[in-house]
Amino acid sequence: MTTKAVGAGRARGRPRLVTRKVIIEAGIALTLDEVTIQGVAEILGVSRVAVYRHVPSQDALRLLVAEGILERWSPPETAEESVEGFLLALAVSLRKLVSDHPGIAGYLSRLQLGSRVSMARFEQTHVRLVDLGLEPWEASWMASTVAQQAIGVTAVFGSEESRVQREEVLATAAAEFSVFPIKHVHARELGDDAVFRWTMRGLVRGCLAQLADDDPRPVSDRPAG
Structure with missing residues (x-):
């Protein structure tokens, strides 16, 4: 999900109040794999400095978002x-x-x-x-x-990438081997x-x-x- 897509609906006007809670929400929207200080700032419509007031580093941001995810689980x-x-x-x-x-x-x-x-x-x-x-x-x-x-x-x-790779391997293996692919064929059906x-x-x-x-x-x- 892009920061532009996430933040596109924000209305112009008074700057949004930055809290750890809204930082977590923005980080979850971006995902832990993609979250950055800049990305969170763009979603919230604030400067990076406003985000840095709550999280001193990229690693601290990721840990904050991870904890926010775990708090909901x-x-x-x-x-x-x-x-x-x-x-x-x-x-x-x-x-x-x-x-x-x-x-x-x-x-x-x-x-x-x-x-x-x-x-x-x-x-x-x-x-x-x-x-x-x-x-x-x-x-x-x-x-x-x-x-x-x-x-x-x-x-x-x-992941979807992993599933695609398995399908490619299975297509090759099924034409050459008789036992190895059986489980993968069954798994695809199940x-x-x-x-x-x-x-x-x-x-x-x-x-x-x-x-x-x-x-x-x-x-x-x-x-x-």
């Missing part, structure tokens, strides 16, 4: 009172978050340790799993594992949503089963005996 509400159901809903919710906000995946994956917003959101998901019956360490391992995979898969394979859910469900079930007989904690943190 919360762990999914699901009627299915099960660990598997919640984790699958979490994966789907994170997929939508990453798809709707290009660039947010990097902030989620790096887990900005200076950001209380991101840490608070992740803590909410972990506590929800404890409420559903997991031990705190199990909740931490499961939520982190599912989140990392959901975010990573969506960031790498969820749709990305169904394939993502199938993949995440398998991950959740596998990790839950593994917790039962393969404790990932350091030996010093495991119960005696």
Whole structure:
């Protein structure tokens, strides 16, 4: 989305009051991948100096916008009172978050340790799993594992560019190979949503089963005996 398109409808007259909230709104409209101090200033119809009064640098601007996005996101509400159901809903919710906000995946994956917003959101998901019956360490391992995979898969394979590339590779592979392309043909027929859910469900079930007989904690943190 261009800054001209976003700001075209602004009326002339009194300069707009610049606040962190309106900066976040402008940044979300531009997306994290494209947001700049200049772009935000153009959308708001103000000078760059007016934006710099609230964010001292480009990196600070991106972090502010990322936090604004995360403040609007919360762990999914699901009627299915099960660990598997919640984790699958979490994966789907994170997929939508990453798809709707290009660039947010990097902030989620790096887990900005200076950001209380991101840490608070992740803590909410972990506590929800404890409420559903997991031990705190199990909740931490499961939520982190599912989140990392959901975010990573969506960031790498969820873009339109990625889909176009897969189609091109599939067209070539189908003419030369007999086994390798099968999954990709099925995936195209099922749709990305169904394939993502199938993949995440398998991950959740596998990790839950593994917790039962393969404790990932350091030996010093495991119960005696």
